[in-house]
Amino acid sequence: QSALTQPASVSGSPGQSITISCTGTSSDVGGYNYVSWYQQHPGKAPKLMIYDVSNRPSGVSNRFSGSKSGNTASLTISGLQAEDEADYYCSSYTSSSTLEVVFGGGTKLTVL
Amino acid sequence: EVQLVQSGAEVKKPGESLKISCKGSGYSFTSYWIGWVRQMPGKGLEWMGIIYPGDSDTRYSPSFQGQVTISADKSISTAYLQWSSLKASDTAMYYCARKSHISFWFDPWGQGTLVTVSS
Numbered sequence: 001q002s003a004l005t006q007p008a009s010v011s012g013s014p015g016q017s018i019t020i021s022c023t024g025t026s027s028d029v030g031g032y033n034y035v036s037w038y039q040q041h042p043g044k045a046p047k048l049m050i051y052d053v054s055n056r057p058s059g060v061s062n063r064f065s066g067s068k069s070g071n072t073a074s075l076t077i078s079g080l081q082a083e084d085e086a087d088y089y090c091s092s093y094t095s096s097s098t099l100e101v102v103f104g105g106g107t108k109l110t111v112l
Numbered sequence: 113e114v115q116l117v118q119s120g121a122e123v124k125k126p127g128e129s130l131k132i133s134c135k136g137s138g139y140s141f142t143s144y145w146i147g148w149v150r151q152m153p154g155k156g157l158e159w160m161g162i163i164y165p166g167d168s169d170t171r172y173s174p175s176f177q178g179q180v181t182i183s184a185d186k187s188i189s190t191a192y193l194q195w196s197s198l199k200a201s202d203t204a205m206y207y208c209a210r211k212s213h214i215s216f217w218f219d220p221w222g223q224g225t226l227v228t229v230s231s
Binding site for chain 2: 048099106
């Protein structure tokens with residue numbers, strides 16, 4: 001059981017916007033601005049898409065944005081494209097573990 | 113260019129030992145934590161542990177403590193993940209990733225090492 005909760009799947013049509021949630025506790029998501037998001041295409045390594053809640057690394061499309069409210073972080077993808085179909089994972093700092101990081105269970109995004 | 117390059121796929125029998133590697137380049141290897149992640153077939157990502165090559169400070173997830181050993185050789189900018197006695201349930205893809213200097217995000221990631229344990 002993952003420490004952070006994500007929906008198993010979300011879907012949207014090309015051009016639409018979707019949001020993936022990532023719910024934790026005050027010991028992780030809610031207590032710190034250290035949420036990151038990773039995209040993973042089948043057979044590929046994860047790729048950093050958002051760091052520190054809402055920052056985009058260089059080279060990541062501005063269609064990807066992140067936010068946080070209370071114990072829930074969100075990844076929003078606007079103007080959905082076929083290439084966005086992938087698995088998405090949130091990760092957060094956690095004060096509950098000496099490892100200090102924890103993943104969500106992952107969300108499969110399907111572009112209809 | 114900052115890069116992490118992992119060793120190639122492995123096929124092992126239950127009970128055998130294994131050590132896979134992750135070589136860093138393009139940055140000061142001793143100054144950044146390296147994390148290891150397991151992804152079992154069709155499943156999500158799991159943090160296994162993390163090491164600071166500068167002083168070999170290592171932390172493990174409770175799920176993996178005692179099951180694997182993480183180490184690093186800073187002279188050759190390489191981190192390792194090893195098993196003393198593999199089980200079929202260790203069959204998975206394993207990734208290494210570099211932790212941000214001042215935060216808790218990871219980038220870049222290695223390409224992954226597929227470990228298959230089968231009799």
